[in-house]
Amino acid sequence: MPFGYASPEQIMRDKADYARKGIARGRSVVVLQYEDGILFVAPNPSRALHKISEIYDRIGFAAVGRYNEFEELRLGGIRYADINGYTYDRSDVTGRGLANLYASNLGRIFTESIKSLEVEVVVAEVGDTPDGDAIYRLTFDGSVFDEHGFAAMGGQAEAVATRLKEHYREGMPLAEALGVALTALTEPGGERPPVAQLEVAVLDRTREHRKFQRLTGPRLERLLSQGTATPPPAADSAPAEPGETPPPTAPDGDMDDGSSPL
DSSP states (O other), X not given: OOTTOOOHHHHHHHHHHHHHHHHHTSOOEEEEEETTXXXXXXXXXXXXXXXXXXXETTEEEEEEXXXXXXXXXXXXXXXXXXXXXXXXXXXXXXXXXXXXXXXXXXXXXXXXXXXXXXXXXXXXXXXXXXXXXXEEEEOTTSOEXXXXXXXXXXXXXXXXXXXXXXXXXXXXXXXXXXXXXXXXXXXXXXXXXXXXXXXXXXXXXXXXXXXXXXXXXXXXHHHHHHOSSOOOOOTTSOOOOTTOOOOOOOOOOXXXXXXXXX
16 A cells, blocks of 8 residues: 555545534524525625625526635636526526536535545525525535525535424515514524624515615614514613614624635
8 A cells, every 4th residue: 555545435534524524614504495585694794795695587696605705606607597587588597407517516516626625505595485495505525405485505504404404485575584584593592693794695586687686774673673583682781772773782803805704
């Protein structure tokens, strides 16, 4: 046996452990269905780097891990969608096709490259009815999971998914779905991220043409105040007056250069 030899099984295990550790440092993301479409929610202190984005008319993208790596995947997905939509028909661009493209690329990189990508991705497509909605979660090795109702990914994905199961129900209005997502993303007894550190978007089937829309400012604050699945306020904070939103706090100092997991 040559000096320095490592079996293929050991190499794959090392790559997988490396990727999991990188992803675990990123904040969790929640994607879930509500009555009019699909909701994306992510704590994100950066105003320059997005974890949630639009890919095509009915398709959204969310990711955790190393920003510069999942941004390359996002841009590749946009190019794929634009070329296929222009060459054939816009209806030929589907979430399943994008998920298959990402799975192929992630699997190839994981197998052939020295370093695997430290990313986990969700591709979501909104249909004309709730039965037509699709949520695909992809891991660093190219595995694809067809999720039903909701998906969670990131450092605390298992704990977040457990809390989602406890509170999620089909056909929730948007405000309630947002409350459920934030409850799942918040540790028991912990404080929710301030509005300034939340990235929220929807794929709204009731909108014409492009379904993707970011929720910010007064509309997001109004939805947060309407949410029914809200955790109790922390003991050391004074309750807000009716109709008043707590002031946002400053970001927690995360780097915005794409070198740290988001």
